[in-house]
Amino acid sequence: MQRYFIDKNYDGENQFHLEGDAYHHISHVMRMKVNDEFFIVFSEGKSGVAKIVDITNEEIIANVVKWEDENKEMPVKVTIASGLPKGDKLELIIQKGTELGAFQFVPFIADRSIVKWEPKKEKKKLERWQRIALEAAEQAHRQYIPKVTAPLSFKKLLEYSQPFDHKLVAFEESAKLGETSNFVKQLNEFNAGETVLIVFGPEGGLTNDEVKQMEESGFCICGLGPRILRTETAPLYALSAISYQLELMR
Amino acid sequence: MQRYFIDKNYDGENQFHLEGDAYHHISHVMRMKVNDEFFIVFSEGKSGVAKIVDITNEEIIANVVKWEDENKEMPVKVTIASGLPKGDKLELIIQKGTELGAFQFVPFIADRSIVKWEPKKEKKKLERWQRIALEAAEQAHRQYIPKVTAPLSFKKLLEYSQPFDHKLVAFEESAKLGETSNFVKQLNEFNAGETVLIVFGPEGGLTNDEVKQMEESGFCICGLGPRILRTETAPLYALSAISYQLELMR
Structure with a gap:
């Protein structure tokens, strides 16, 4: 069943109105009719099955007929900070990372980032990334749409990292040396609700200097197993492992 | 450092000859010179650092200067059987699945596979898939190149499944119902060397009939967490979780 996010809190009434993109998709792309059903997610994450009561030229009027009880969100809020990669790799990270439960994506300009970030194109890029997150969240039946921020400098990233409960950095040199236990130790310390x-x-990987600065800022350096993962694969490994540890094992 | 696979067993000598694609890549793409180094993997998985002794018009002659001690391969041999998906999704599964340690890929024609498999194009497709596996194996620093088979019918897949030590099927309906423990139980039973x-x-997912037949053939039905994963994302989740459980936790 299709899933749509509505940019409103649940107002206590079972009936609600949908406009804009979701209205267009339901009436023109999916060609739904009165009595057809879809999933609706209100902005605070409350979600359920809705049945169409009326379709006008501007909006869908629908009733919630059944609330969704299950929580689809990770017990911890995981922010993925990716050194800005080439091409459309960040799009893959956002799409797959959203399916795998990420809470937020924060690109940053790393020493070895090859791409020149053009502030002129920032607005368009952000809109595109946010749309990928929305579509992936709908498809994955999530109750929350991950946010994508504009790229930060490395210095800003360090400032940004301060309030997090847990700070990890995936470092392939660490993986190459056979370090395997830090990531497991960290995951075992995660508690529900933490960031x-x-x-x-x-x-090209992080530089030793970047890793040293992160270590000094309280980051834990983690290897993600014996194989070298590409920049777009490593976040998917980390999110899958966190889901396995916190959602399946517990 | 670049990594190349050589289609020969290690013959007990430290010096070896490289021809064909690897020769071309080293001499013409990477433009390496005498004394430059690269990783070499012999066909039984023995791997090490090689130093170039001579470059002729046809071959590279190199010496192994240091053997690689670490094992880069998963302790269990994981075969990913994917219901043939649309577009280039199987290519993503092969590329990322190889990085994440898969042993083999077996596409099959599922009830809901939309793609028509054209036997005329089979040879070309298989060559392309095998090349993607090779390149991903080089990049991930593996010691083994996963094999990709031609697509099987569902009936053949059931026959093919007989000799495996562990048979699992990822079923989203099971995930939707909140089943979380089967996958963990299975992974806890995996022993080194098993298949x-x-x-x-x-x-479109598996049909109830396909799942029923697999259950009757001894498959364990597993959910992979509360979110709905796309057909190309679910294998990456499973491989990451297996690596986490068997390579990082143990």
Whole structure:
């Protein structure tokens, strides 16, 4: 069943009105009719099955007929900070990372980021990334749409990291040396409701200097197993492992 | 450092000859010179650092200067059976699945596979898939290149599944009902050297009939958490979780 997010809190009434993109998709793309059903998610995450009561030229009027009880969100809020990669790799990270339960994406300009970030194109890029997150959240049946921020400088990223409960950095040199236990130790310390920041390098990896500065800022350096994962694969590994540890094992 | 696979067993000598694609890549793409180094992997998985002794018009002659001690391969051999998906999704599964340690890929024609498989194009497709696996294996620093088979019918897949030590099927309906423990129980029973087959549906998912037949053939039905994962994302989740459980936790 299709799933739509509505940019309103639940107002205590079962009937609600949908306009804009969701209205267009339901009436023109899906060609739904009165009595057809879809999933609706209010902005605070309350979600349920809605049945169409009326379709006008401007809006869908629908009733919630059944609330969704299950929580679809990760017990911890995981922010993925990616050293700005080339091409459309960040789009893959956002799409797959949203399916895998990420809470937020924070690109940053790493020493070895090859891409020149053009502030002129920032608005368009952000809109595109946010739309990818929305569509992936709908498809994955999430109750929350992850946010994507504009790229930060490395210095800003360090400032930004301060309030997080857990700060990790995935470092392939650490993986190459056979370090395997830090990531497991960290995950075992995660408690429901806490915030987690995990930093990943761009294609060329993080520099020793970046890793040293993060270590000094309280980050834990983690290897993600014996194989070298690409910049767009490592966040998917980390999110899957967190879901396995916190959602399946507990 | 670049990594190349050589289609020969290690012959006990430290010096070896490289021809064909690897020769071309080293001499013409990477433009390496005498004394430059690269990783070499012999066909039984023995790997090390090689130093170039000579470059002729046809071959590279190199010496192994240091053997690689670490094992880069998963302790269990995981075969990913994917219901043939649309577009280039199987390519993403092969590329990322290889990075994440898969042993083999077996596409199959599922009830809800939309793509028509054209036997005329089979040879070309298989070559392309195998090349993606090779390149991902080089990049991920693996010691083994996963094999990709031609697509099987569902009936053949059931026959093919017989000898596996562990047979799992990822079923989203099971995930929707909140089943969370089967996958963990299965992973806890995996022992080093064993073979594992995991079946994933195409975009539309597996049919109840397919799942029933697999259950009757001894498959364990597993949910992969509360979110709905796309057909190309679910295998990456499973491989990451297996690596986390068997390579990082143990």
